[in-house]
Amino acid sequence: MSIKNLVGYQVLDSRGRPTLAVTLTMSDGSIHTARVPSGASTGIHEAKELRDTDTKFAEKYYGGKSVYQAVENINNTIAPRLKGHRPIPLATDGILVELDHTPDHHILGANALLAVSLAVAKAAAHTAGISLARYFQPEGKLLIPMPMVNILSGGAHANRTMDIQDVLVLPNGATSFAEALSWIVAIRELAASKGAKAGSVTHLIADEGGLGIAFPGIDNALEFVTGCIEDLGLNVGAQVSLAIDVAAAQFFDGTKYKLATQDREFSSEQFVGFVTKLVNNHPILSIEDPFGEDDWQAWSHFMESAPSNLQVLGDDLFTTNAARLKRGIEEKCANAILIKANQNGLVTSTHSVLKTAQANNFKTVVSARSGETEDSWLADLATGWRASQIKVGSTHGADRTAKWNRLLELEAIEECEFARPF
Numbered sequence: 001m002s003i004k005n006l007v008g009y010q011v012l013d014s015r016g017r018p019t020l021a022v023t024l025t026m027s028d029g030s031i032h033t034a035r036v037p038s039g040a041s042t043g044i045h046e047a048k049e050l051r052d053t054d055t056k057f058a059e060k061y062y063g064g065k066s067v068y069q070a071v072e073n074i075n076n077t078i079a080p081r082l083k084g085h086r087p088i089p090l091a092t093d094g095i096l097v098e099l100d101h102t103p104d105h106h107i108l109g110a111n112a113l114l115a116v117s118l119a120v121a122k123a124a125a126h127t128a129g130i131s132l133a134r135y136f137q138p139e140g141k142l143l144i145p146m147p148m149v150n151i152l153s154g155g156a157h158a159n160r161t162m163d164i165q166d167v168l169v170l171p172n173g174a175t176s177f178a179e180a181l182s183w184i185v186a187i188r189e190l191a192a193s194k195g196a197k198a199g200s201v202t203h204l205i206a207d208e209g210g211l212g213i214a215f216p217g218i219d220n221a222l223e224f225v226t227g228c229i230e231d232l233g234l235n236v237g238a239q240v241s242l243a244i245d246v247a248a249a250q251f252f253d254g255t256k257y258k259l260a261t262q263d264r265e266f267s268s269e270q271f272v273g274f275v276t277k278l279v280n281n282h283p284i285l286s287i288e289d290p291f292g293e294d295d296w297q298a299w300s301h302f303m304e305s306a307p308s309n310l311q312v313l314g315d316d317l318f319t320t321n322a323a324r325l326k327r328g329i330e331e332k333c334a335n336a337i338l339i340k341a342n343q344n345g346l347v348t349s350t351h352s353v354l355k356t357a358q359a360n361n362f363k364t365v366v367s368a369r370s371g372e373t374e375d376s377w378l379a380d381l382a383t384g385w386r387a388s389q390i391k392v393g394s395t396h397g398a399d400r401t402a403k404w405n406r407l408l409e410l411e412a413i414e415e416c417e418f419a420r421p422f
């Protein structure tokens with residue numbers, strides 16, 4: 001079976017902003033569509049997402065955020081080159097790299113490349129007669145990753161109601177994905193109603209479906225979520241723990257860490273102390289981006305005294321980039337990596353970064369973006385790649401539930417086991 005046709009076009013993401021889709025038609029008439037996500041608190045080292053700046057495309061209505069140039073790149077440059085080829089991800093990704101060999105894929109756009117790369121992977125799984133998850137792991141039980149789920153949102157996703165971006169929960173004691181999800185939904189419901197009773201809900205549902213409740217400080221937000229877990233009779237620590245995404249690059253100016261809601265400033269050294277206190281005072285099992293994306297020293301310094309069971313997770317630090325991960329491993333800056341396909345640009349090289357991390361005993365957390373679509377390929381990649389965790393935002397919004405529901409589907413129809421990474 002070969003690729004008969006490939007069409008790129010602009011669609012909308014969960015924020016109502018333009019993003020890219022590709023529909024690929026195979027010689028057997030089957031149709032495979034892939035849609036790409038888009039971040040808001042993006043790392044500066046991410047692959048380049050092409051947005052229209054050329055006056056030819058930049059219409060006033062989308063405020064420079066349209067992706068018509070990337071659409072043209074797919075339809076005029078990529079499609080003619082791939083037509084007639086068999087859908088083999090490694091080979092077609094190789095052709096995409098030939099067409100745009102720049103490390104950040106700024107010529108054709110990482111969004112254009114990823115949309116095509118994903119559509120080809122879907123077509124390859126179809127050709128093999130198996131699910132996308134199974135395509136990456138043909139034999140044995142699939143591993144359903146542990147969900148890391150957003151309860152409270154702040155930072156760039158919630159009008160900066162909190163300085164840190166997410167307070168999440170990790171159902172580390174759950175024995176199945178279905179059980180994990182039931183606990184999480186209960187925690188989120190209770191957090192919403194307790195927040196409303198206290199009169200502190202801003203009525204804001206944030207970009208990833210989390211609650212945008214305003215708290216005077218980070219400690220209060222963490223105590224609030226811990227209280228919700230306890231009120232439900234769940235054992236804090238043994239069954240459910242906290243995770244946070246500090247997204248520190250959002251408030252680090254290169255010299256100072258500035259917590260605006262508390263009107264406090266920290267040097268890099270002082271902020272290592274602040275974060276250390278935070279993880280020692282609360283039941284936190286995972287901390288993401290506690291320091292700036294180029295403040296490597298703060299990361300390695302923190303790691304020296306961090307609790308041994310703490311997951312120290314690099315998102316903006318690594319940007320799913322092989323060279324940055326290599327440096328992080330060598331300098332012992334973290335022990336886990338967030339994997340976002342659109343930070344990288346290609347399915348196979350994203351997979352390769354994840355495999356390097358696994359080979360170096362790093363935990364891997366496959367992640368959605370704050371701007372998502374109803375596409376659910378992320379659930380299949382996370383499962384087929386044996387990632388230990390998956391981060392999709394909250395349990396609200398079809399862009400989020402599409403992934404959770406696909407994991408429930410995989411757990412029901414495939415032979416699976418549930419990841420217990422902690």
Ligand code: PGA
Nearest residue numbers: 038039040041042369370
């Ligand atoms: P983004 O945020 O998709 O807006 O970059 C997600 C994250 O920081 O994990």
Ligand code: ZN
Nearest residue numbers: 245288289315
């Ligand atoms: Zn992050």
